[in-house]
Amino acid sequence: MRHVFLDHQSATPVLPEVFEAMRPYFTEHFGNASSLHQHGLRVRDALKRARQQMAALVGADSEEEIFFTSDGTESANLAIKGAAYANERKGKHLVVSATEHPSVMSSVEFLEKQGWTCTRVGVTPQGMIRLDELRAAITPQTVLVAVHHVNHDIGAIQPMREVGKVCAAANVPLYVDCEASAGWLPIDVKDWGAAMVSFSPHRFYGPKGVGVLYRNRKARIVSVIHGGVQEGGRRAGTENIPAIVGGGLAAEIARARLPQRIAHVAPLQRRLWEGLRTKVPYIQLNGPEPGPDRIATNLNLSTEFIEGEGQLLLCDMNGIAVASGSSCVSKSLKISHVLGAIGLDHALAQGNIIMTLGEGNTEADVDYVVETFARIVAKLRGMSPMWDEFERGVIDSVIAPTGRGKSFSQHAADVSGKPVH
Amino acid sequence: MSETYTLYNSTVMEHFMNPRNMGDLKDADGVGEVGAAACGDIMKISLKIKDGRIEDARFKTFGCGSAIASSSMATELIKGRTIDEAMAFSNQEVVDALGGLPPVKIHCSVLAEEALKAALEDYVKRHPDAAAKSTAGAPVPA
Numbered sequence A: 001m002r003h004v005f006l007d008h009q010s011a012t013p014v015l016p017e018v019f020e021a022m023r024p025y026f027t028e029h030f031g032n033a034s035s036l037h038q039h040g041l042r043v044r045d046a047l048k049r050a051r052q053q054m055a056a057l058v059g060a061d062s063e064e065e066i067f068f069t070s071d072g073t074e075s076a077n078l079a080i081k082g083a084a085y086a087n088e089r090k091g092k093h094l095v096v097s098a099t100e101h102p103s104v105m106s107s108v109e110f111l112e113k114q115g116w117t118c119t120r121v122g123v124t125p126q127g128m129i130r131l132d133e134l135r136a137a138i139t140p141q142t143v144l145v146a147v148h149h150v151n152h153d154i155g156a157i158q159p160m161r162e163v164g165k166v167c168a169a170a171n172v173p174l175y176v177d178c179e180a181s182a183g184w185l186p187i188d189v190k191d192w193g194a195a196m197v198s199f200s201p202h203r204f205y206g207p208k209g210v211g212v213l214y215r216n217r218k219a220r221i222v223s224v225i226h227g228g229v230q231e232g233g234r235r236a237g238t239e240n241i242p243a244i245v246g247g248g249l250a251a252e253i254a255r256a257r258l259p260q261r262i263a264h265v266a267p268l269q270r271r272l273w274e275g276l277r278t279k280v281p282y283i284q285l286n287g288p289e290p291g292p293d294r295i296a297t298n299l300n301l302s303t304e305f306i307e308g309e310g311q312l313l314l315c316d317m318n319g320i321a322v323a324s325g326s327s328c329v330s331k332s333l334k335i336s337h338v339l340g341a342i343g344l345d346h347a348l349a350q351g352n353i354i355m356t357l358g359e360g361n362t363e364a365d366v367d368y369v370v371e372t373f374a375r376i377v378a379k380l381r382g383m384s385p386m387w388d389e390f391e392r393g394v395i396d397s398v399i400a401p402t403g404r405g406k407s408f409s410q411h412a413a414d415v416s417g418k419p420v421h
Numbered sequence B: 001m002s003e004t005y006t007l008y009n010s011t012v013m014e015h016f017m018n019p020r021n022m023g024d025l026k027d028a029d030g031v032g033e034v035g036a037a038a039c040g041d042i043m044k045i046s047l048k049i050k051d052g053r054i055e056d057a058r059f060k061t062f063g064c065g066s067a068i069a070s071s072s073m074a075t076e077l078i079k080g081r082t083i084d085e086a087m088a089f090s091n092q093e094v095v096d097a098l099g100g101l102p103p104v105k106i107h108c109s110v111l112a113e114e115a116l117k118a119a120l121e122d123y124v125k126r127h128p129d130a131a132a133k134s135t136a137g138a139p140v141p142a
């Protein structure tokens, strides 16, 4: 069986040269960067190099603006809570886009329980932030605006320069979560006027266990993890040196290979979407069309009349690794909040599948996925009462309405006795 | 990748991959369609009933792997049962027969129980005489 990994948004394989660079830091160069002897000083040197590599990836002036954490989630927590606590006296209001990653959303919810308020700025049906709403949301009490570069679910690339201008005009620091874009799109903290940017190398062929936070010297944050004075006092805890070394090299390679990587995945993305839309009836792409507004790695699909977990499991049993934002897949039994924020019909959110490409994927992989996915959809539709009811004209399609029958949501509400979320 | 890891146990996976009794019954005597309030999924069970016994059962499910496996197993279990026995059917039987479901997926087996009961109710509504006969000796517990 062919194995096709289409979940690069969750993880990527560590490059062999990255793995080799990490190896000595597990064994020979095992020192703790806080130690004052040779062993400590040697790894301090390695830390500094990794900081320079990370700074170069985001266009930062100095490696002193780079902090290491344990992953992207911790970086987001540090950015949001760190800025909120540091600027408490100035105000207790935050502004975020409605489609931010759960690490941002949950940090904000945590602060809301402690007396902060937060305005969630809406997005267009394509997932683009509404700049006028953003402008209107900022108040004199606002201490931070958080807008991600690229959405983790639907791949929408946000207009960072415009967002940056709005924040600069209001004199509020901007934090940009670049988790879904780093290594795959150019990042320029100065061009955007970003006060903070976060990302993690495991999205671009580096190891897990390290996250990065860029923080402009002028932006104030306080530590949310307490202990020693590692990372300039902004993040206590022993640095994960092997992962940092590996992450630094992965960042350097990503910067150098970015054009090739895009040139490799962009045609595959188009081929995959063209193939699926041709072979699978009643399928739609969520988020912007492939092109300048969408990251070249991501496809977010809704296949009507079937649910996402079944699709995911059958893909997996056929060697294809994908993700889904369906409520059945989530432990909370809620659809992805991103799909909710773009106003996606519940029926379509239930049939959601997310495919994310990487440099290891080939045209033959894509063709295999198209063929296999079409078979899987047919199999699940054969099992679905909704497909049958659609064919009999009892319910209508959301993607291509025929004008016959009631909506899926109405039908689901009728049979469950409750409106669907 | 030599070993295959699965999200559910092998019985659940087997029923998901090769569901039993999938489809609709022509001239069904009772049809029940219910939706899960939790996740918004839908299950439909059709029954053929003769002389107070479930002769045949079919399902169609719009739902997760656990829901598909639950409906497959439920239709297997209830074939041959009397209406009274089927009325007392509980989702726990499905869970046990499947060798367990993850806690967050128990509600999918409840959907199978509800779909079955809705189909039985539909039968009773459509065949009041036959239903009265079958339950004459033993009243159906509420």
Ligand code: FES
Pocket (backbone or CB within 6 Å): A327, A328, A329, B036, B039, B040, B041, B062, B063, B064, B065, B066, B067, B105, B107, B108
């Ligand atoms: S049917 Fe939605 S979780 Fe099982």
